[in-house]
Amino acid sequence: xxxxxxxxxKKERPVxxxxxxxxxxxxxxxxxxxxxxxxxxxxxxYVSVTFGAGGSTREGSFQLVEKLKNEKKFNVVAYIAGVxxxxxxxxxxxxxxxxxxxxxxxxxxxxxxxxxxxxKPHPDAKKYASELLAFIREKYDFCLGAAGxxxxxxxxESKEKDIEYLKLKQETGAEYxxxxxxxxNQFFYDxxxxxxxxxxxxxxxxxxxxxxxxxxxxxxAKVCGTMIPDEVSQGLAxxxxxxxxxxxxxxxDFATRQxxxxxxxxxxxxxxxxxxxxxxxxxxxxxxxxxxxL
Numbered sequence: 001x002x003x004x005x006x007x008x009x010k011k012e013r014p015v016x017x018x019x020x021x022x023x024x025x026x027x028x029x030x031x032x033x034x035x036x037x038x039x040x041x042x043x044x045x046y047v048s049v050t051f052g053a054g055g056s057t058r059e060g061s062f063q064l065v066e067k068l069k070n071e072k073k074f075n076v077v078a079y080i081a082g083v084x085x086x087x088x089x090x091x092x093x094x095x096x097x098x099x100x101x102x103x104x105x106x107x108x109x110x111x112x113x114x115x116x117x118x119x120k121p122h123p124d125a126k127k128y129a130s131e132l133l134a135f136i137r138e139k140y141d142f143c144l145g146a147a148g149x150x151x152x153x154x155x156x157e158s159k160e161k162d163i164e165y166l167k168l169k170q171e172t173g174a175e176y177x178x179x180x181x182x183x184x185n186q187f188f189y190d191x192x193x194x195x196x197x198x199x200x201x202x203x204x205x206x207x208x209x210x211x212x213x214x215x216x217x218x219x220x221a222k223v224c225g226t227m228i229p230d231e232v233s234q235g236l237a238x239x240x241x242x243x244x245x246x247x248x249x250x251x252x253d254f255a256t257r258q259x260x261x262x263x264x265x266x267x268x269x270x271x272x273x274x275x276x277x278x279x280x281x282x283x284x285x286x287x288x289x290x291x292x293x294l
Contacts, residue, residue, distance in 0.1 A: 022060030137173035211251025
């Protein structure tokens with residue numbers, strides 16, 4: 001399954017995709033299995049599996065890719081994070097994905113593991129996603145995706161420079177872009193306009209991160225550089241921190257409004273960061289389907 005083929009085939013409706021990561025504990029693995037069974041009912045067009053910096057979750061990622069593809073019968077996109085990996089390691093990972101029947105790879109530079117004083121990137125590791133894209137394009141026939149940042153990458157000199165880097169990703173092999181999540185849709189619309197003006201022509205799919213917990217929302221926003229708008233912070237402030245269901249429902253309602261607006265603006269797809277959970281995404285999609293938007 002090549003994501004670009006899906007985007008061409010599904011012109012009458014948006015492509016729906018989910019992101020998962022390998023479970024780190026036995027309990028988390030059981031919860032992930034339940035989530036997978038529930039989310040399978042939504043019939044996503046594809047799912048993606050993350051890959052840890054420096055290959056730290058390599059084996060777990062392979063196992064989850066294989067499980068999703070062969071046991072759960074999903075179309076699967078495999079991430080690869082190049083940070084710290086020497087060329088031979090990259091080739092080993094890519095060969096294994098190829099042998100598993102993966103046809104689309106989502107390419108990111110990745111960030112060095114936080115709090116790991118012993119982490120030492122290989123001197124020949126690819127420093128940028130564009131370098132990794134070029135390396136893969138030269139050696140393989142994968143469909144390649146890459147990440148975009150509507151609010152600008154945290155390390156970018158400016159939003160303009162960030163667009164230049166994205167265009168370089170297109171030039172070195174990226175065939176579609178999944179945008180980092182955002183809570184203000186206008187950031188995404190402005191971003192797409194700037195990309196098109198710069199000559200970036202590949203599909204740009206918005207990433208959706210429902211609010212699951214206050215703690216998670218605040219932590220991820222700091223790591224990803226995502227602005228939390230007043231509507232969100234003030235809305236959450238009215239809910240007791242221990243009222244988990246109310247917080248979850250607030251997140252469902254907010255993300256549903258986001259998706260509704262994005263769909264009315266003609267986006268080609270919606271990519272959900274599930275955090276290995278099912279309830280929020282299922283509820284959002286069910287409402288959008290009931291409204292005839294999906």
